[in-house]
Amino acid sequence: MSLENPRTHYTSQIDPEKIGDEKVTVCGWVHEVRDLGGICFVVVRDREGKAQITLVKKKIDKEIFDAARKLVRESVVAVTGSAKPEGKAPNGYEIIPEEIVVLNEAESPLPMDTTGKVDAELDTRLDSRFIDLRREKTTAIFKIRHEVLRAVRNFLSDEGFIETSSPKVVATATEGGTSLFPITYFDREAFLNQSPQLFKQILMSGGLDRVFEIGPIFRAEEHDTRRHLNEATSIDIEASFVDHFDVMEILENMIAYVYEQVIENESASLENLGIELEVPKTPFMKVPYSEAIDIVNAKGEEMIEWGGDLGTVAEHTIGEHVFEETGESHYFITDWPTEIKPFYAMPYENDPLISKSFDMMHRTMELSSGAQRVHLHDMLKERIESQGLNPDGFEFYLRAFKYGMPPHSGWGVGCERLVMTMLGVENIRDTVLFPRDRRRLSP
RNA sequence: GUCCGAAUAGUGUAGAGGCCUAUCAUGGAGCCCUGUCGAGGCUCCGACCCGGGUUCGAAUCCCGGUUCGGGCGCCA
Numbered sequence: 081m082s083l084e085n086p087r088t089h090y091t092s093q094i095d096p097e098k099i100g101d102e103k104v105t106v107c108g109w110v111h112e113v114r115d116l117g118g119i120c121f122v123v124v125r126d127r128e129g130k131a132q133i134t135l136v137k138k139k140i141d142k143e144i145f146d147a148a149r150k151l152v153r154e155s156v157v158a159v160t161g162s163a164k165p166e167g168k169a170p171n172g173y174e175i176i177p178e179e180i181v182v183l184n185e186a187e188s189p190l191p192m193d194t195t196g197k198v199d200a201e202l203d204t205r206l207d208s209r210f211i212d213l214r215r216e217k218t219t220a221i222f223k224i225r226h227e228v229l230r231a232v233r234n235f236l237s238d239e240g241f242i243e244t245s246s247p248k249v250v251a252t253a254t255e256g257g258t259s260l261f262p263i264t265y266f267d268r269e270a271f272l273n274q275s276p277q278l279f280k281q282i283l284m285s286g287g288l289d290r291v292f293e294i295g296p297i298f299r300a301e302e303h304d305t306r307r308h309l310n311e312a313t314s315i316d317i318e319a320s321f322v323d324h325f326d327v328m329e330i331l332e333n334m335i336a337y338v339y340e341q342v343i344e345n346e347s348a349s350l351e352n353l354g355i356e357l358e359v360p361k362t363p364f365m366k367v368p369y370s371e372a373i374d375i376v377n378a379k380g381e382e383m384i385e386w387g388g389d390l391g392t393v394a395e396h397t398i399g400e401h402v403f404e405e406t407g408e409s410h411y412f413i414t415d416w417p418t419e420i421k422p423f424y425a426m427p428y429e430n431d432p433l434i435s436k437s438f439d440m441m442h443r444t445m446e447l448s449s450g451a452q453r454v455h456l457h458d459m460l461k462e463r464i465e466s467q468g469l470n471p472d473g474f475e476f477y478l479r480a481f482k483y484g485m486p487p488h489s490g491w492g493v494g495c496e497r498l499v500m501t502m503l504g505v506e507n508i509r510d511t512v513l514f515p516r517d518r519r520r521l522s523p
Numbered sequence: 524g525u526c527c528g529a530a531u532a533g534u535g536u537a538g539a540g541g542c543c544u545a546u547c548a549u550g551g552a553g554c555c556c557u558g559u560c561g562a563g564g565c566u567c568c569g570a571c572c573c574g575g576g577u578u579c580g581a582a583u584c585c586c587g588g589u590u591c592g593g594g595c596g597c598c599a
Contacts, residue, residue, distance in 0.1 A: 112560090112561095115556090116556060116557060116558075116559060116563090117555070119558060119559075120557095120559090132559090138557080153550090168559085169558090169560085170560055189550055189569095190533070190534080191533065191534080192534050192535090193534055193550075195549090197535095197548085197550090198534050198536095198548075198549045198550080199535055200535070201534090201592085202592090203590090203591060204534070258598060301598050301599090302524070302597075302598095303596080303597055304597095305596095305598090307599090308597095308599080309599095391595080392595070446599060448599085449599070492599080493599095494599060519591090
C-alpha cells in the first residue's frame with residue numbers, strides 16, 4: 081500500500097548540476113505563493129529545505145495555474161513535475177509542475193508566521209509547536225539536538241559503554257535533596273525518578289563495568305528560570321575501576337567530540353541559526369572548590385564561607401574568570417566539600433572534608449556533576465545517615481554493595497543544557513519539543 | 524517562593540487623561556502586474572486580558588485578579 085504520489089526527493093536532494101529535465105515529486109507545505117500575474121511562484125517546504133515551483137501562465141494549463149494561485153499557505157501538497165536547472169531560482173533549480181495535489185488544506189489565519197517575517201513569543205510558539213516547528217530555525221535546533229545525542233551514543237559506545245535503561249517509576253526517593261512527583265502505582269504510592277544514579281551504580285555491582293543511559297529525569301522543584309525544566313533529559317555514565325579524574329577525561333573528550341560532530345554533520349543548521357561553533361579545547365581547566373570561592377570573594381560582591389554552595393552570581397563570576405584566563409567556556413570545579421555533595425560522593429582518604437567530586441561548568445551554568453562514588457557498604461550507610469536520610473529506604477541499593485562492588489565513578493550531563501550552551505539559546509524550553517515546567521503541562 | 528516588569532487585530536507592535544472612529548508591519552479577502560526570491564501597487568477586513576474604582580471623559584491613572592516575561596531563591 082502506498083500513497084498515490086510517493087515522494088521521490090527531499091527538496092535538498094535535487095541537484096541542479098546533475099539534473100537535466102528530471103521528473104520528481106516533492107511533498108511538503110506551501111511556504112509562500114507569489115502571484116505576479118503572468119507568472120506564479122509557489123515555494124514548497126519540507127524538512128530539508130525549500131523548492132520553487134514555477135508556473136508561467138502562457139506555457140501551462142490554465143487549470144493548474146489557477147489552482148496554484150489559490151493555494152492556501154501551509155497546506156500540505158505533493159508536486160510532481162520536471163526539475164530544471166535555473167539560475168534565477170533560489171536553489172539553482174525550479175520545478176515545472178504537471179500536477180499539484182492538495183493532500184490537506186490549512187485553515188487561515190495561521191496561529192503564527194512561519195516565514196521569519198514576524199516574530200512570535202516563546203509562549204505563543206510553544207502553544208502552537210506544530211507550526212513553530214515549520215520555522216527553519218526551530219527545526220535546526222532539533223536536528224542539532226539529534227546530532228548531539230547521536231554523537232554521544234557513538235562516543236560512549238566506542239569507549240566501551242553499554243547503553244542501559246533504568247526505571248522511571250520508583251518506590252522511594254533515590255538521593256534525597258530534590259522533590260519528587262508522587263504518582264499512583266496500582267494501590268501504592270510511587271514516584272517519578274529524579275536520576276538513574278542508584279540504578280547505574282547497582283549495575284557496577286552487576287559487572288557491566290561501563291554503562292550509559294540517556295533518559296528522562298523528573299524534578300518536582302518549583303523553580304522558575306530560563307535554565308530549569310521539571311522533565312529533562314539526562315546523559316549519565318558509570319564506570320568501574322576508574323576514579324573521578326578518569327571520568328572527567330571521558331567527559332571533556334565527549335564534549336569536544338560532540339561539538340566536532342555537530343560542526344561536521346549539521347553545518348547547514350548552524351548556518352541557519354547564525355552560529356559559528358568552536359570545539360572546546362581539552363583538557364578543561366580544573367578549579368578546586370577552595371580556589372573557586374577565593375575567586376568569588378576576591379571580587380568582593382559576595383563573601384562565601386568554605387562549605388557554602390555557589391549561587392548563580394558566583395558561578396558567573398568564576399565562569400568569567402576562567403574565560404578571561406583561558407578563552408574557554410568549559411571548566412571543572414573539583415574537590416567539593418563532602419557535606420554539600422550527595423552521600424554517594426567519595427571523600428578523599430587523606431582529607432575527608434572534601435570529596436572526589438566535580439561539576440563541569442559552562443561559563444553560563446552548570447552542565448554536569450560527577451564523582452568517584454563510595455563503594456564501601458558501611459561507609460555508604462554512614463554517609464546516608466549523616467545526611468539525615470533513612471537507610472531503610474535504600475535497602476535495595478545498599479545490598480548491591482555487600483557482595484562485591486568495585487570502585488567506580490560517573491557523571492550526569494543535562495542534555496538540554498548542553499544544547500542550550502552550545503547554541504547560545506536563551507531559554508531551555510527552546511531545546512525541548514514539548515517542555516514541562518511549573519506552569520506548562522500541555523501540549 | 525520572592526522582587527521587578529508586561530498584557531492592544533491570527534502574529535509582532537505604536538500609544539504618557541480628550542488628537543483614538545486606535546499606529547505600523549505581517550496576515551486574510553479582492554483587483555492590477557511575466558522572473559519573484561521579505562516581490563510591488565491600490566481597496567477592504569481584523570484588537571485595547573478580566574472585574575472594580577477615580578474622572579465630565581480611561582487603552583492610558585488607582586485597586587484586585589489572571590496570564591506572560593526577567594532577576595534571585597530552590598535545584599541539575
